[in-house]
Amino acid sequence: xxxxxxxxxxxxxxxxxxxxxxxxxxxxxxxxxxxxxxxxxxxxxxxxxxxxxxxxxxxxxxxxxxxxxxxxxxxxxxxxxxxxxxxxxxxxxxxxxxxxxxxxxxxxxxxxxxxxxxxxxxxxxxxxxxxxxxxxxxxxxxxxxxxxxxxxxxxxxxxxxxxxxxxxxxxxxxxxxx
Amino acid sequence: xxxxxxxxxxxxxxxxxxxxxxxxxxxxxxxxxxxxxxxxxxxxxxxxxxxxxxxxxxxxxxxxxxxxxxxxxxxxxxxxxxxxxxxxxxxxxxxxxxxxxxxxxxxxxxxxxxxxxxxxxxxxxxxxxxxxxxxxxxxxxxxxxxxxxxxxxxxxxxxxxxxxxxxxxxxxxxxxxx
DNA sequence: CCGACTGATGTCAGTTGCTGTCATCACAGT
DNA sequence: ACTGTGATGACAGCAACTGACATCAGTCGG
Numbered sequence: 001x002x003x004x005x006x007x008x009x010x011x012x013x014x015x016x017x018x019x020x021x022x023x024x025x026x027x028x029x030x031x032x033x034x035x036x037x038x039x040x041x042x043x044x045x046x047x048x049x050x051x052x053x054x055x056x057x058x059x060x061x062x063x064x065x066x067x068x069x070x071x072x073x074x075x076x077x078x079x080x081x082x083x084x085x086x087x088x089x090x091x092x093x094x095x096x097x098x099x100x101x102x103x104x105x106x107x108x109x110x111x112x113x114x115x116x117x118x119x120x121x122x123x124x125x126x127x128x129x130x131x132x133x134x135x136x137x138x139x140x141x142x143x144x145x146x147x148x149x150x151x152x153x154x155x156x157x158x159x160x161x162x163x164x165x166x167x168x169x170x171x172x173x174x175x176x177x178x
Numbered sequence: 179x180x181x182x183x184x185x186x187x188x189x190x191x192x193x194x195x196x197x198x199x200x201x202x203x204x205x206x207x208x209x210x211x212x213x214x215x216x217x218x219x220x221x222x223x224x225x226x227x228x229x230x231x232x233x234x235x236x237x238x239x240x241x242x243x244x245x246x247x248x249x250x251x252x253x254x255x256x257x258x259x260x261x262x263x264x265x266x267x268x269x270x271x272x273x274x275x276x277x278x279x280x281x282x283x284x285x286x287x288x289x290x291x292x293x294x295x296x297x298x299x300x301x302x303x304x305x306x307x308x309x310x311x312x313x314x315x316x317x318x319x320x321x322x323x324x325x326x327x328x329x330x331x332x333x334x335x336x337x338x339x340x341x342x343x344x345x346x347x348x349x350x351x352x353x354x355x356x
Numbered sequence: 357c358c359g360a361c362t363g364a365t366g367t368c369a370g371t372t373g374c375t376g377t378c379a380t381c382a383c384a385g386t
Numbered sequence: 387a388c389t390g391t392g393a394t395g396a397c398a399g400c401a402a403c404t405g406a407c408a409t410c411a412g413t414c415g416g
Contacts, residue, residue: 015372023394023395024394024396025373026397027394029374029375030394034373035372035374062347063345064345064346103282103285104277107277125322126341126344126345128321129318130345132315132317132318133311133342133345136307136311136313136314137307137311140303140306140307140310165347166304167241167304167308167311168311169346191400191402192401192403202365202367204365204366204367204403205365207402207404208365212402212403
């Protein structure tokens with residue numbers, strides 16, 4: 001992150017990173033699958049948090065609410081290192097390759113969440129929908145958290161899920177709809 | 179697509195592609211930013227279709243319904259070349275780099291849709307939400323279209339948007355819970 | 357009809373991300 | 387001391403991508 005922050009992601013060579021760490025280029029690639037991966041180390045922890053949060057939700061909780069609660073928890077975790085999250089995100093949004101990696105991570109979150117929901121007995125499509133939509137809402141909330149100065153991330157998440165219900169709920173029934 | 183289909187994406191070298199096309203490797207890179215881009219040529223057309231569809235929706239249409247209708251239109255377009263879509267998707271899902279590129283494309287759709295909604299006077303956050311959530315629903319519907327043999331893609335999209343309303347807590351309850 | 361200009365292509369050399377292979381070395385268990 | 391094991395280094399090599407320059411066909415003003 002030091003080097004990526006100083007000279008930008010593309011301008012930083014793997015040899016430089018390895019050198020600053022006192023290692024060889026070859027050794028770098030033994031620890032990280034590719035140049036981007038350094039920035040995403042530990043992403044697994046957040047995923048586990050999300051999954052266990054969904055798994056542990058009260059049985060009566062509706063799928064979308066379980067997902068929302070999971071993201072609030074994840075949001076709280078991220079908030080503990082707000083400045084770190086901000087810097088990291090600045091680096092990521094500045095580079096296309098990194099944005100791609102970020103999207104893959106989120107897609108992986110979505111499928112893990114969908115699995116967790118299915119284990120609760122939620123039907124296939126409903127599980128996928130709740131998970132994917134949850135990710136979508138989280139993305140919007142995250143962007144607002146970074147862009148606006150607003151400090152309370154979990155609350156932003158909560159508001160965004162509330163607004164989701166408004167956005168989907170006030171839709172006029174279409175004539176196609178039986 | 180021929181070569182990617184025959185030998186797989188990773189096993190295919192740019193030199194081979196250029197050769198089969200009767201060109202130089204250098205020329206390939208003058209037309210496509212990178213090796214993946216060949217598969218995503220023409221993605222802009224779909225985006226324009228989505229955007230204009232949202233722009234042209236009746237003024238009274240709710241944001242989420244405008245988005246849903248836009249995707250139905252896009253779905254109809256894709257359905258015209260069902261077999262082509264299937265092959266393309268098989269290649270893409272088989273490779274991580276290509277999946278990443280696909281996600282970037284969808285993210286780009288989302289932001290274009292959000293802009294189109296804002297131009298209709300939809301508030302910032304609501305526009306982002308409707309667009310991102312629309313993409314999420316579309317992804318689920320697309321996967322179902324490819325996986326199940328079901329031919330009618332627009333109808334699948336319609337059903338998925340309907341189920342979204344159920345999942346988010348409005349609409350009729352169906353067989354969601356066990 | 358000529359020469360300047362333009363745009364697409366070829367050629368070539370070079371950088372960098374990434375991999376396979378083999379040697380080295382520290383350390384743990386026996 | 388003997389031996390396996392896991393982490394690292396050294397080195398060669400491939401393929402994606404880029405920059406710089408040459409070539410060549412078409413076109414447009416004179």
